[in-house]
Amino acid sequence: MSIHSKLAGAVSGVVMLVGAAAVQAETLFWSTQARPAEEAQAMRTEVLGGFDSAVDYQPNEDGPWLTRLQAELQAGSGSIDLLGSLHGNFSAMNPDDLMDLSDLGVMSASDTFNGLAKLGTDSLQYMPWMQASYIMAANKEALQYLPEGADINALTYDQLIAWAANVEEATGQKKFGFPAGPKGLKHRFFQGYLYPSYTDGVVRTFASPEAVTAWEKFKELWSHTNPASTNFSFMQEQLLNGDAWIVFDHTSRLAQAFNERPDDFVAFPAPAGPTGRGFMPVLAGVAIPRTAPDAEGAKALVTYLMQPETQIATLKATNFFPVVDVELPDDLPPSVKAAGEAVAKMSGSADANPGLLPAGLGSMGGDFNRVYVDAFERIVLAGQPIEQVLDDQKKQLEKIMTETGAPCWAPDAPSEGACPVE
């Protein structure tokens, strides 16, 4: 037993030496983005390959990403130099744990993003890195079933429902696909698309009569939705294997369909409701934890990531769009072209009603999302009466808003103090 432990000690000693040497040479980029194998590979070679020193890009699922970060913060020392993640993850962190990035000399081109990135403080807690949005996509075979007079680039929800119904009637199968799976991003749909389009709000109007209409309309749409949608988290899969012909999802989760068979699919803006065409941007950022061993190297990497050439390379690798002003070249992959056009049409449309990412919720961001997901599961999947569910969930929502004291954000009208749920 003692020989064994000596041996084990020696082994670990050697490994530690080797490991330590490796860590010093590379900047550790700890990210939740670009997880799919191909995107991670592209990040390493196409995007980070151009940086003057070596970068170790490690994508992770949220669980390990968070746990490792928390462990390093608690232990007071660590190996992570740079963090990459979505706004939602950063806003749940304690701002003291992130280094101030205000005087780096780079910033995103959007004041809204820079404001969000302050996380309620006066300094830039994370650097807005890249953005994306949710759009709709369709198999070209579905286009023949569009209702009379409908313009695919300016659909209303009613027209979308009619379209899905036509397809079901013609093919005998429900071909609308919705990412209702456990890893699907459905909560952003309800917060940023459904609610703004029908109620012109997201928190204030949560249990309003317009919200009831919104849910009724969604139930109607759901009746034409592929019932296995509760398993779907990446709609590119269903587009490619034909299980769904009309889908809603994140631009990067539709990319594979467009890249493999660009001639078979079209991308188009999300539909509009009575109060406008609601949509929501997704913002990813980079930040430096206070326990970073090589803060200077990390700052240099941040500056590098914000350069226009790097932003374009990132676009090609991850399907996330730049946050600085760039001239988009012509040689972009089909998914980027298609998605970019759809997003531009969406944000540039006359009735655009953008919903912002929730801000100021701190660690209750997850609870906030859960209010909407639970509403969906109870109303749509379990068939519970709409008003009752909304009243129930409203109590949860009120509790969250008063506990966090977060003020209202677009499309809700601004508020003094915590955003009220009317």
Add this chain to the structure above:
Amino acid sequence: MTAVADVVAPDARKAGRGLYRAGVILLCAWVIIPLYLLFVNTMSSPDTVNSFPKSFIPEFNMGSLEFFMGFQGMLRALWNSVVVALMTMVMSIAIGAPAGYALSRFDFRGKELFRLLILLTRAFPLPLLALPLAVLFIRTGLDDTAFGLALVHTTLAIPFAVLITFSLFSGIPLELEEAAWTLGCTRLTAFTKVILPLVLPGITASAIFAFVISWNEVFAAAVLTIENRTLPAFLLQTLGEAPLHLKFAGGFILVVPALIFIFAVRKYLFAMWGIANR
């Protein structure tokens, strides 16, 4: 009585044998078919993986596998996984088998409590324990080492090692050991020469569990190793979001080494002594 049994038996026995054979084949097919389908999808081009109806014959398209072969750091991750799994195996058996022996042979105070504690280490999810363990490892320098990760995996494997060896030791009559003592063996020699060979199936089973548990463990590996990633931490967690054809290829790559290991130790699952069939 035997004469009657003989007359009745042949037909019944033949039918019994046919049923038995059919049962074996059915169960083998039941296990193999899903794996075969994994193989089919691994060997298919992305288009085929997404097509319908699916073909049951592999195309032998190596594209998905080639992608992983070119993946930076795969071989190193593979090596790390093997090292960690072997360490887990050795440690869990070295620590667990003596405890299994003690549980079966001795009646000591706190025995039931001890058994309960062993079992309950498996009843609490590791991802929740990963945070305090990671803090501990960072502070003590065990962070990002194969040995550190092996310690965590051993914690997962110990219940199997202890309980399986316990159940096997319990099946060996004490008389055997006592006979060895009376014949002049010391306690230790009696153990190593008489008991140990009989318990070999239990040790093999524990080794298999330890290896497989360590091999497939992903959360602790993702949190506790960065430069020295194991293969699952490298592949498995992003596998759920990879494009479909890569999912299968990745899953296939993960499965094969574990299968090779079980193949190598399979015959030790059967008792080697004359008590059972050879």
Add this chain to the structure above:
Amino acid sequence: MEARLLPYFLILPVTLFLCLFFLYPFALVAQQAFGSENGFSLDNFREVVNYWKFPISMKNTFLLAAAVVPIQLALSLLMATMVTKMQKGRDLVLYIWTIPLGISDLAAGIIWLAIFEQSGFLNSMMVGLGVTEQPVSLLSYQTPWIVFLAIMLAEIWRATAIMLVILVAGIGLIPKEYYEAADVFGASRWKQFTRITLPLLRPSLQTALVLRVILAFEVFAVVAALGGTIFPVLMGEIYAYQFDLQNGGAAAALAIIVLIISIVFTLIIMRALRVPKGATI
């Protein structure tokens, strides 16, 4: 070495190891469950139990365990007996039957999803054989019982080998002479099984059953892959609390509830399958 002290000496390494690597982190995490800054409180437990998904996920976990474990027990006993009676090809058959052991539950989920999804292998076969014209949506929320069946099948496939390996290791110790004697006395196969095999297999049965039941309450990956959002289980809820909601206290509270359930069932099984005392030192 005094015989009295020997057992404590033998269990010392395990105890030390588990104290350091399990009890210590467990204590830290369990502390979170029982209170926040305001001292001891059961608020986390209350919050977790009052959530509308709690009874559903509890029911689902129990249902799945109750449906799957008995089948696996019977199946693994059957397979263990079959394989010990074999002469030729025994190694190969045992190897094949233990293959699922080497497959992580994530990979198993991927495999069975490929079989059951709408454009998957099962549908391909059914359409190919002409059983149905169009692919059937098997994993839809409208047919939860089909989803349950699919999960059952996948779990039985994946986890039977766990019990099988433990039972095979134990069955080898039953002396052949017992069976031969039983044959001489004209005992039927079934009688031999119930009177010789089962009793002598008791320790292994106890181990296999307890381990399998504990793991059954922690089932997650396969259920998430096949059942998506319509089949919540306790472990999935624990992960949601810990990682999506970043509520460590609630996650720990729910994990402790699962722990208590596991303790109860472990005690029941250990009582029912008590290992006969036999000779001890």
